[in-house]
Amino acid sequence: MMKLSLKATLGTALMVLSAPLGAQAAEGTRIQVTGEIIDTWCYYSGVMGSPDAVVGSAHHTCALWCSAGGIPVGLLAEDGTDYMVLKVGDDAEAAGGDTLLNLAAHTVEADGMLYERDGLNYLVVANVVSDLDITNQNHDDYGNAPPFSIPDPNK
Amino acid sequence: MKHLIACLALIASPLAAQDFSEGSEARSWNLYAEAPAKFDAEVVDVLCTLTGDCPEDCGAGRRQLGLVRTADDVLVLPMKNSQPAFTGAAVELAPFCGQTVTVDGLMLDDPELGANNVYLLQTIKVADADKIKANQWTKVWAKNHPEAKGKGPWFRRDPRVNSIIETEGYLGLGLDVDKTYIEENF
Numbered sequence: 001m002m003k004l005s006l007k008a009t010l011g012t013a014l015m016v017l018s019a020p021l022g023a024q025a026a027e028g029t030r031i032q033v034t035g036e037i038i039d040t041w042c043y044y045s046g047v048m049g050s051p052d053a054v055v056g057s058a059h060h061t062c063a064l065w066c067s068a069g070g071i072p073v074g075l076l077a078e079d080g081t082d083y084m085v086l087k088v089g090d091d092a093e094a095a096g097g098d099t100l101l102n103l104a105a106h107t108v109e110a111d112g113m114l115y116e117r118d119g120l121n122y123l124v125v126a127n128v129v130s131d132l133d134i135t136n137q138n139h140d141d142y143g144n145a146p147p148f149s150i151p152d153p154n155k
Numbered sequence: 156m157k158h159l160i161a162c163l164a165l166i167a168s169p170l171a172a173q174d175f176s177e178g179s180e181a182r183s184w185n186l187y188a189e190a191p192a193k194f195d196a197e198v199v200d201v202l203c204t205l206t207g208d209c210p211e212d213c214g215a216g217r218r219q220l221g222l223v224r225t226a227d228d229v230l231v232l233p234m235k236n237s238q239p240a241f242t243g244a245a246v247e248l249a250p251f252c253g254q255t256v257t258v259d260g261l262m263l264d265d266p267e268l269g270a271n272n273v274y275l276l277q278t279i280k281v282a283d284a285d286k287i288k289a290n291q292w293t294k295v296w297a298k299n300h301p302e303a304k305g306k307g308p309w310f311r312r313d314p315r316v317n318s319i320i321e322t323e324g325y326l327g328l329g330l331d332v333d334k335t336y337i338e339e340n341f
Contacts (some may be wrong), residue, residue, distance in 0.1 A: 028206070041234045041243075044263055044270040045186050051268060060327035062241070064319055065310040069292065070243030072219050072234050082269045084232065086202045086219060093217040094202070095245035101315060105327050115205040118229045119271025122205055134327045139336060150325045150333075151311075152341055 028113035028124070035077035035110075036136055037103040039066035040084065043074065053145045056105060056136030061149040063104040070095040073103075075110060075123055083114065083123035103128075107135040173227060181260050181277050184239075188270060192262040196222035196231065198251045204230065213252035216295070220248040222258060222274065233260075235275040241310055242292035244276040256281050260289075 039062060041047070042054040048062060055076065067073055073094065075083040086092070091099040109132070112125040144150045179191035201221040203209035213220060222231040233244035237260070248256075260277040263270045280286035296309050303312040310316060324333035 040273075041241075044188075044234070044265065044268060044273055045184075045275075046188070047184070047186060057326040057328055057332075060323075061316075061320065061325045064316045065241040065313075066243075068313050068316050069241040069310070070216070070245050071241065072232065072243065080269075084201075084219070086205070087208075092202055092208070092214065094219045095214070095217050095243055097217060098315070102319070104319075113206075117205065118231075119266070120230075120232060120269075120273070122201065124202070124206060137328065139326050143340065144325065144336075150337065150341075153337060154341060 028115050030112070031114045031123075032109070032111050032129070033075060033077050033081075033083065033123070034107065035075045035081075035083070036107050037063075037085070037100065037105060038074045038076045038082070039063040039071060039104070040074040040082065041066055041071045043076070043082070049142070049145045052138070053142040056138035056142075057134050058139045058142040058145045059149075060105040060134065061144070062146060064101065065149075067101045067104050068096055073100045075108070075125075081121060083121045085123050085125060088125045088128065103131065105134050105136070107132040175224075175226075175262065179259055184261060184275065186261065186263065186275075188263045188265040189261040189275070190264060191259075192274065193257065193259040194222075195225040195255060195257050197225070197255050198248045198253065199223050199230075200252065201230070201232065213249060214245075216246040216249035218245065219243075220245045220252065222248075225255065229272055231262075231272045231274050233258075233274045233276040234263075236289040236292050237275070237277040238290050238292055240293060240308060244274075244289060246292045246295050247276060247279065247289040251279060251281065254281060257286070259286070 038055050048054050073085050075085055086094050088099045091097050109129040110125045111127045111129050112123050115122040175192040175194045179193035181191040199221045200213035201219045236242050236244045236247045257280040261275040263273045276289040278286040293309055305312055324330050326332055
């Protein structure tokens with residue numbers, strides 16, 4: 001009897017553990033989160049500078065370019081968690097759409113559904129509760145990143 | 156029992172840690188967290204996959220598209236195409252939505268920053284067809300913006316971007332802040 005029980009336990013455990021991770025359906029959780037609408041590629045890749053330099057006013061123009069270019073837009077919360085934004089209100093155009101473009105580098109308070117899958121947080125924003133505009137005025141510390149984001153008026 | 160636990164621990168080790176570099180011909184971008192990665196995957200509309208909101212055309216390149224890797228069912232998020240021009244990957248993948256393709260590119264892995272299963276897409280191959288470069292974004296943009304034809308990169312000519320810069324400034328804080336900053340720094 002004990003043997004059968006152990007076999008059954010092992011079998012069940014193997015079935016569960018060997019099942020594809022993605023087969024565990026994502027279940028949304030309603031959250032309210034405040035953070036900055038960021039350009040995720042520059043933030044993750046380091047291609048344009050340190051994480052602190054590729055946010056805020058220092059990176060506003062580049063954030064516009066990346067958002068218009070269809071790069072995923074994130075909401076970087078105050079605790080450092082990044083949420084990939086898939087939709088805002090009725091606008092599901094998260095790859096180059098107008099709504100997210102107009103929020104580039106802004107700090108917003110969002111109410112929406114969080115979906116976690118394979119190490120990333122995805123956010124479906126039902127409502128931007130408040131748009132606080134650009135609050136991270138970091139250009140005095142980091143300049144404009146990248147430097148060519150503002151054309152040199154002397155050239 | 157110890158052996159059983161050890162076996163289960165091995166099986167439960169993260170599948171995402173698999174090495175997908177074999178056979179990759181991806182070009183390095185000299186990114187600190189990059190790793191070449193070539194794999195088979197189904198092209199999916201991420202919003203559809205997570206929420207069930209599923210238009211027939213996967214958003215025609217206007218929604219973020221994902222790659223569900225055949226080997227382990229992990230959802231990879233392609234953030235970049237192969238052009239060094241601030242351009243994403245959704246436009247490149249949109250024609251293949253719902254299809255299984257072989258992609259080659261660079262995986263970024265920096266869990267401390269939150270970069271898990273994010274990807275720079277360089278080439279796409281369907282079945283026996285030749286692989287194609289993921290570099291169509293600027294051509295699609297030019298076709299959609301004949302009024303913005305001219306010299307220089309697309310991002311200097313994009314009407315939406317320029318409209319925002321004209322009103323909010325390069326720093327996004329207003330034209331007066333821009334003026335002071337430019338006088339002091341250029």
